[in-house]
Amino acid sequence: MPGGSGRTIIPLRRQPPASTDEIGFRRPPPLALYVHVPWCVRKCPYCDFNSHALSADSKMPREPAAIPEREYLAALLGDLESALPLVWGRRVDSVFLGGGTPSLLSGAAVDELLAAVRSRLPLLPNAEITLEANPGTIEREKFAAFRAAGVNRLSLGIQSFNPHHLESLGRIHDGHQAKTAIVEAIRYFDNFNLDLMYGLPGQALTEAVEDIDLALSFAPPHLSCYQLTIEANTAFAARPPALPDADDCADMQDAIEAKLAAAGYRHYETSAFAQPGRECRHNLNYWHFGDYLGIGAGAHSKLTLRDRVLRQMRWKRPEQYLVKVAAGTPLQEEFAVDPADLPGEFMMNALRLIDGFAAPLFATRTAWSLRSIEKQLQQAEKEGLLERRGEHIAPTDRGRRFLNRLLQGFLAERA
Ligand code: SF4
DSSP states (O other): OOOOOOOOOOOOOSSOOTTSOOOOOSSOOOEEEEEEEOEESSOOTTOOSSOEEGGGOTTSOSSGGGOOHHHHHHHHHHHHHHHHHHHTTOOEEEEEEEESOGGGSOHHHHHHHHHHHHHHSOEEEEEEEEEEEOGGGOOHHHHHHHHHHTOOEEEEEEEOSOHHHHHHTTOSOOHHHHHHHHHHHHHHOSSEEEEEEESOTTOOHHHHHHHHHHHHTTOOSEEEEEEOOOOTTSHHHHSOOOOOOHHHHHHHHHHHHHHHHHTTOEEEETTEEESTTOOOHHHHHHHTTOEEEEESTTOEEEEEOSSOEEEEEEOSSHHHHHHHHHTTOOEEEEEEOOGGGHHHHHHHHHTTBTTOEEHHHHHHHHSSOGGGGHHHHHHHHHTTSEEEETTEEEEOHHHHHTHHHHHHTTSOOOO
16 A cells, blocks of 8 residues: 555544444454555656665665565564554454565565464465565565465566566566566466556557557466556656557557456456456455555554544654654554545445445445435436446446546535
8 A cells, every 4th residue: 555645643533423324333344454565676757655765765775685674574563563452353354465565575574474463363264465576576486485475366566568668667677577577476376466557658559458468478367457647746747758648548448458358357446357256355355445454664554443444554654664663653643534434435445346336335334324325326327427236336337437526426525
């Protein structure tokens, strides 16, 4: 999860206001664990995640091998310990090691981390355990060690196979390394994801299609295809590259979706495609507005208690995080979500899913009845952005294209 902003801390509410339907949270939703590793060899010019270049941080060594692994591991375990009272006894369905570049960790560190998680929390025996890997930071032995440690799903940040586009994205790997990483991933992981991007500087439609064809030649169980967007506070925002125009990007998106559909992939979320049964369980939990405990620098948590939903963010800068965890204060920010915001937050997640959600899930996750958003539902239906099929609520094709407009209708109005 990307790092958060510097929002002010809102005091916890002890009770939801009487204006909710007072359903309460009878049962907490499924719980996932997210572990953030905040370093990368180099900062990509488009990246707004909480990732810090090893070579640009004077306090951190220049070589990726010199990541302060022991200190960070100790901090992660201290952080986890301090969070246990909030999740005590709750089963963990999935673990995701994201970043940054978690593949900078050694296999031994990942082994120690997962063993510590298992000894402190009831981890589902067949829990999905994903690790994000950068093709420029892997060796064969590392993949074997990650697998032996219990990682059972690998997510490879390929982005493109085209050397010019990889260079324009500032990636540390080339097309050959991308292919080698996939071949190695297949040796150890039957479940893996490839991240691809389109709408890249100077990219033609044929080149976007070549990337997809090449990715499909490896028959990945899961593909994530993102359009490059320019985010604030990135090198690209300061010096924007020339990107394909909106029509060209829409053509790329259509071509990618058609290719993947023809190859038997189910498009199940805005940017996610999976072979049947290979959807990412960890991400599905986010989109179903499930709970997650995030540990590590800048990691976010969403935790449902009996009478409120709590959000947390850990200290963002790695060196600050290490100091704060050692002092027993890993949280930079913690607040109870205003109950009036829960319907909008739920919809922001659930309407990213192509199939939408089963109507009863709304009340279970938000403690509001569906009646509370009936007016907005009807308006979205009238605009052709959303449809109800029996107990199911889903965006239409038009709703997917104009997702922001659809979501806007469900966000709580502020004075
Ligand atoms: S490797 Fe990923 S997390 Fe790291 S800077 Fe590049 S895009 Fe960001």
